Amino acid sequence: MFENISLAFQGIWGHKMRSALTMLGIIIGIAAIISIVSTIKGTNEQIKQNLIGAGNNAVEVQLYQGDESYEFSWNAIPKGVPVLDETRREELAAIENVEDASLYTYRSYADNVFYQNTAFNGYVYGIDMHYFSVYGYYVQWGRNFVERDFTEHKKVVIIDQTVMSTLYPNGVNPVGTCLEIAGSPFTVIGIVDQKSSFEPVIKNMDDYNMYRTDSNGKIFIPGESWCIPYQFDEPQNAVLKAKDTDSMTNVGKAASDLMNGSLNVARGSNITYKSEDLLKQAKDLQDLSNSTNQQLIWIASISLLVGGIGVMNIMLVSVTERTREIGLKKAIGAKKSRILWQFLTEAAVLTSLGGLLGVGGGILMASVISRIAKTPTAISVPASVIAVVFSMVIGVVFGLFPAVKAANLNPIEALRHE
Amino acid sequence: MILELDHIFKDYPQGKLTVPVLKDVSLQVEEGDYIAIMGPSGSGKTTLMNLIGCLDVPTSGTYILAGKNIAKQNENQMAEIRNRYIGFVFQTFNLLPKLSAQDNVALPLLYAGVGKRERRERAAEALRKVGLGDRLNFRSNQLSGGQCQRVAIARAMVGNPTILLADEPTGALDTKSGEQVMEIFRQLNEEGVTIIMITHEPDIAMHAKKLYHIRDGVLTGPEDRSEDD
Ligand SMILES: Nc1ncnc2c1ncn2[C@@H]1O[C@H](COP(=O)(O)OP(=O)(O)O)[C@@H](O)[C@H]1O
Ligand SMILES: [Mg+2]
Numbered sequence: 001m002f003e004n005i006s007l008a009f010q011g012i013w014g015h016k017m018r019s020a021l022t023m024l025g026i027i028i029g030i031a032a033i034i035s036i037v038s039t040i041k042g043t044n045e046q047i048k049q050n051l052i053g054a055g056n057n058a059v060e061v062q063l064y065q066g067d068e069s070y071e072f073s074w075n076a077i078p079k080g081v082p083v084l085d086e087t088r089r090e091e092l093a094a095i096e097n098v099e100d101a102s103l104y105t106y107r108s109y110a111d112n113v114f115y116q117n118t119a120f121n122g123y124v125y126g127i128d129m130h131y132f133s134v135y136g137y138y139v140q141w142g143r144n145f146v147e148r149d150f151t152e153h154k155k156v157v158i159i160d161q162t163v164m165s166t167l168y169p170n171g172v173n174p175v176g177t178c179l180e181i182a183g184s185p186f187t188v189i190g191i192v193d194q195k196s197s198f199e200p201v202i203k204n205m206d207d208y209n210m211y212r213t214d215s216n217g218k219i220f221i222p223g224e225s226w227c228i229p230y231q232f233d234e235p236q237n238a239v240l241k242a243k244d245t246d247s248m249t250n251v252g253k254a255a256s257d258l259m260n261g262s263l264n265v266a267r268g269s270n271i272t273y274k275s276e277d278l279l280k281q282a283k284d285l286q287d288l289s290n291s292t293n294q295q296l297i298w299i300a301s302i303s304l305l306v307g308g309i310g311v312m313n314i315m316l317v318s319v320t321e322r323t324r325e326i327g328l329k330k331a332i333g334a335k336k337s338r339i340l341w342q343f344l345t346e347a348a349v350l351t352s353l354g355g356l357l358g359v360g361g362g363i364l365m366a367s368v369i370s371r372i373a374k375t376p377t378a379i380s381v382p383a384s385v386i387a388v389v390f391s392m393v394i395g396v397v398f399g400l401f402p403a404v405k406a407a408n409l410n411p412i413e414a415l416r417h418e
Numbered sequence: 419m420i421l422e423l424d425h426i427f428k429d430y431p432q433g434k435l436t437v438p439v440l441k442d443v444s445l446q447v448e449e450g451d452y453i454a455i456m457g458p459s460g461s462g463k464t465t466l467m468n469l470i471g472c473l474d475v476p477t478s479g480t481y482i483l484a485g486k487n488i489a490k491q492n493e494n495q496m497a498e499i500r501n502r503y504i505g506f507v508f509q510t511f512n513l514l515p516k517l518s519a520q521d522n523v524a525l526p527l528l529y530a531g532v533g534k535r536e537r538r539e540r541a542a543e544a545l546r547k548v549g550l551g552d553r554l555n556f557r558s559n560q561l562s563g564g565q566c567q568r569v570a571i572a573r574a575m576v577g578n579p580t581i582l583l584a585d586e587p588t589g590a591l592d593t594k595s596g597e598q599v600m601e602i603f604r605q606l607n608e609e610g611v612t613i614i615m616i617t618h619e620p621d622i623a624m625h626a627k628k629l630y631h632i633r634d635g636v637l638t639g640p641e642d643r644s645e646d647d
Contacts, residue, residue, distance in 0.1 A: 003534075014516060328512045331473060332573070333501025333529040335494050411473050415512065 004342055008349040011318075019350060022314040025307025026354030026394065027361060030387045032300035034362025037383045039369060040293045042376035044286040048245070057242040058135055059252045061259055061275045063235065070271060072234050073107050080265035081235040088262065089128070092238055095254045097247035102130035103236035105226055113219065114180045115167045122163065122216035124181065126226035126234075132192065134241045142175040142190030150224045157186040161193050162217030179219065182229035186221060238273075252276070304390075307354070308398040315347050315402035319409075326406050327414025340407040347399025348392045355391025359384045419482075420449045420580055420612055421470065426479035428465055428635075439465045440476070441635040449580070452607045453614045453640070454626030462635040463616045464585055470614060471504050471583050472496050484580065501529050505574025507584040511566040513558040513573075519545060520554040523573045530577055544572035548602055564595025571602055575611070582606060584615040588622050600625045 012019040063070040063081065070078070084103055092101035105126040113120040125131070129145065132138070142158070149156050157179050159167070168174050174188045227233050238259060242251040252275025259273040319326070326339055363384075366377040428440035439462045447453060457463050468474040469481060472488055473496075481488040484503055491499065500506075505526075513522050524541035532540070542554055548568040558566050567587060574582055582603070588596035604625065607613050617623050630639030 003528075010516070324512065325514055328514070329525070329529075330497065331471070331500060331506050331512075332526045333497050333577075335497045335529070338529065412468050415508070 004345040005349055007342070008346040011346055012350055012353065018314065019353075022310055023307075023350060023354030023357065025303055025310045026351050026391050027307075027358040029300050029302075029304035029307050030355050030358025030391060031361035031365055032303060033297055034359050034380075034384060034387055035365040035369060035377075036293055036296050036300065037380050038362065038366035038377040039375060040290060041378040041380050041383075042366075042370065044290075045378055046376050047285045057245055057248060059240045059242050059248050059255065059275055061238040061240070061252065061255045061273050063237065064272055064274045066270045071108060072105070073109070077232065077234060078265060078269065078271050080263060080269075081271065082262055082264070083233045083235050084238075084259070084262065088259075089130070089238075091258060092240060092255055093130075095240070095251060095258070097243040097251055098255075099241045099243055100130050100134050101238060101240045101255075102128055102134045103223070103238055104128065104131055105223060105234045105236050107230075109216075110181075112182045115177065118167055120163065120167055120179070120217070120219070123218045124229075125218060125220045126223040126236075127220050128223050131220070131239070134239050136195040137192040138195060140191045140193045141173075142188070144190060145222055150222045153225045153228065154222060155184060155186045155225060155228060156189045156222065157181070158190045158192055158220045159188055160218045160220075161191065163219055164191050166217060181219075181221070184229045186225075186229075192220070304394060307351075308394045311347055311351055311395060312398040312401060315343060315399050316405070318346075319343065319402045319406040322406075323409060323414045323417040326409050327411045327417065330409070330411035331415060336407045339409075340403045343403035343406050344396055344399050347403070348395035351395030351398075352388060352392040355388040358391065359387050362387075419446055420451075421445075421447045421483045422481070423470070424480045424482075426469065426476045426481060428462075428469065428474075429477045430465075439635050440469070440637075443479075443635070443637045445630070445637060447581075447612060447614065449612055450607070450610050451612050451614075452603070452625075452627040453630060454623040454628070455614065455616045455630045455632055455637075456618060456620070456623050457616075457632035458618065461632045463618075463632055465635075466632065466637070467583055467585050467614075467616055470581075471506060472499050497529075501526055501577065503580050505571075505577070505579040505582045507567070507570050507574050507582065507587045509586040509589040511558070511563075511570045511590075513566055513569055515558050518555045518557055519550060519561070519569045519572075522558075522569055523576050526573060526577045540576055541572070544576040545569065547575075548572045549598075562595070563591050564598055567591060567595065567599055568602065571599070575606065579611075581612045581614060584613065586617055587615060588617065588619065596622065 065078075089101055089103050092098065095101075107124045109121060110124045111119065111121065113122075113124060127145075129147075129150070132144070137160075139158075140161070145156070145158065148154065159174060159179075164174050168177075174191060177188050178185045179188060180186075221229075223236070238255060240251055240255050242248045256273040256275045263271065263273070265271045329339065363379055366379070369375065370377040423443055423445040426440055426443040427438065429436040429438050431437075443466065455463060455466065465474075469476055470483075472483065472491075475481075475489055483499065486499065488496070488499070513519075514525070517525075520538060520541045523544050524537040527537040527540060542551070545551055545554060548571055550565060550568055550572065553561065553565065553569075556565075558569070561569065567590075571582075571587075584603070587599055587603075591599065600622065603613055603615070607627075613626070615622070615626060623629055628640040630637055630641075632638075
């Protein structure tokens with residue numbers, strides 16, 4: 001076997017030009033497939049990152065009415081939706097693959113928050129001790145909330161980077177200033193920033209709509225102080241930090257099930273907790289991009305077919321050219337199977353070599369494409385291995401007919417061949 | 419008796435007809451014989467050789483080689499018999515041009531399942547025996563016709579076959595190279611190798627111990643000429 005392979009290499013090397021031309025179809029086909037697969041993989045990873053964020057793995061569970069998220073900004077608190085306590089939070093945190101859990105309330109597009117004369121148009125959050133760790137916030141200046149801020153309903157507020165830069169003129173230190181939230185004065189105690197604030201890659205309008213995040217900024221107050229500006233303790237949403245991206249879907253399901261267990265809403269009110277399944281959204285988007293690329297792969301496969309036929313053609317020529325050699329070998333005792341293997345090995349080595357070169361070319365092509373089209377690519381190792389194995393299979397399949405022809409040659413006639 | 423042809427007929431189809439090429443050929447060869455078969459072109463010499471060499475089977479008649487009825491063997495068994503019992507020498511040498519002399523000679527041992535190192539050693543030894551110990555790595559295009567034929571003889575003999583079959587071994591050689599080949603044959607025969615040689619040159623046929631004639635597929639002989647020398 002090993003000897004067959006080394007003989008095959010000699011044969012290929014002996015006909016460099018011809019071998020190269022024969023391999024060309026395979027090289028092009030494999031290169032095309034590898035570059036397409038790399039582009040698909042890159043795009044898919046980008047979609048996933050854009051939607052899920054890099055490494056955050058935060059799963060949000062929110063109250064929904066039907067398919068609309070139920071916001072208390074303009075809705076009354078529905079009957080039978082309880083305010084959740086620490087025990088519930090601990091239950092959530094105990095779900096499998098959950099690292100941490102946090103309960104929070106919020107207002108979007110708050111229109112009654114002011115710093116001096118300037119209105120703030122972002123989000124107000126009432127949070128617990130766990131919120132910052134789940135979302136990867138850290139305190140940049142000032143201080144974090146402490147136990148007493150919660151237990152004593154302190155009127156303190158922490159703002160994020162965006163709020164600081166939009167609300168405060170240059171040089172003013174926000175720490176110690178006062179924000180008026182729905183008529184109540186809150187003292188700014190700190191500024192937070194997000195560790196891995198992930199910027200989605202936006203290439204066009206669709207991407208923009210898909211991945212747009214509000215850039216108006218967020219302010220945070222202790223959940224226990226929520227009732228000061230907003231009169232009532234409100235039922236919370238939950239956010240859970242999943243151990244890894246792949247467990248996000250299951251974590252979301254388990255958490256919403258658990259929270260729904262505490263609901264006691266009227267029948268037909270259609271109010272439930274749901275988790276936004278980002279993984280599924282990402283998958284749907286990926287499927288879309290996959291299906292278009294699948295067609296490209298079919299086209300590339302045709303080139304492999306053509307390459308295979310080319311291999312068959314060259315092998316047939318080679319068998320004819322070497323008729324005397326085959327006759328001689330048979331005369332001195334080579335069995336049919338040996339001749340068969342000799343030609344099969346030669347075809348398989350030829351196409352495997354083509355496959356290897358194709359993978360190299362494909363990786364090169366993918367990186368050029370990503371440079372020019374500014375799309376990401378990711379090299380897929382399994383795809384490369386499969387590509388080489390597949391090329392070998394092509395060699396065996398298309399080499400079979402010529403090899404059988406060679407093995408079946410009649411030695412007498414073969415020796416007489418000119 | 420190393421081989422025995424008994425009432426062999428061989429027909430070839432030619433269009434709708436079948437042409438008889440060998441007609442009732444019987445031949446008995448003892449171990450250590452040295453036989454020459456002479457005949458004009460087209461008389462059926464090569465056809466007879468192919469039958470003796472187990473490259474073909476007769477249309478009718480029986481052929482026993484080393485106790486085996488050749489008609490009853492399958493393709494793989496025939497390949498084994500050729501590999502084990504028969505060494506071929508052709509008019510046109512039939513060396514593989516891409517291989518060195520040594521690799522050419524080692525080829526039959528590959529098919530006999532001999533390991534690489536032993537193949538190379540035995541091939542070198544066989545080449546030394548035909549006087550080409552200094553040409554191991556030469557290819558056929560770097561060798562003269564006589565040298566090529568000696569490589570071919572080394573290849574035929576490397577597996578220690580019982581019978582050496584030579585189809586016009588000197589047909590493509592000059593007289594001097596032809597004589598060298600005949601000298602090697604004589605030595606081999608002295609060592610006990612059975613030789614069957616086909617030729618149409620009387621000078622060459624003189625080297626054999628027994629002489630047969632073939633004409634239109636009919637074999638006559640032997641003329642025993644072992645005492646003439
Ligand atoms: N495979 C074949 N098919 C048809 N006719 C053949 C075949 N082989 C040989 N013959 C015929 O048999 C006759 C003897 O051929 P061959 O044995 O090669 O003669 P020689 O070697 O004595 O010159 C010739 O007439 C040739 O045409
Ligand atoms: Mg002839």
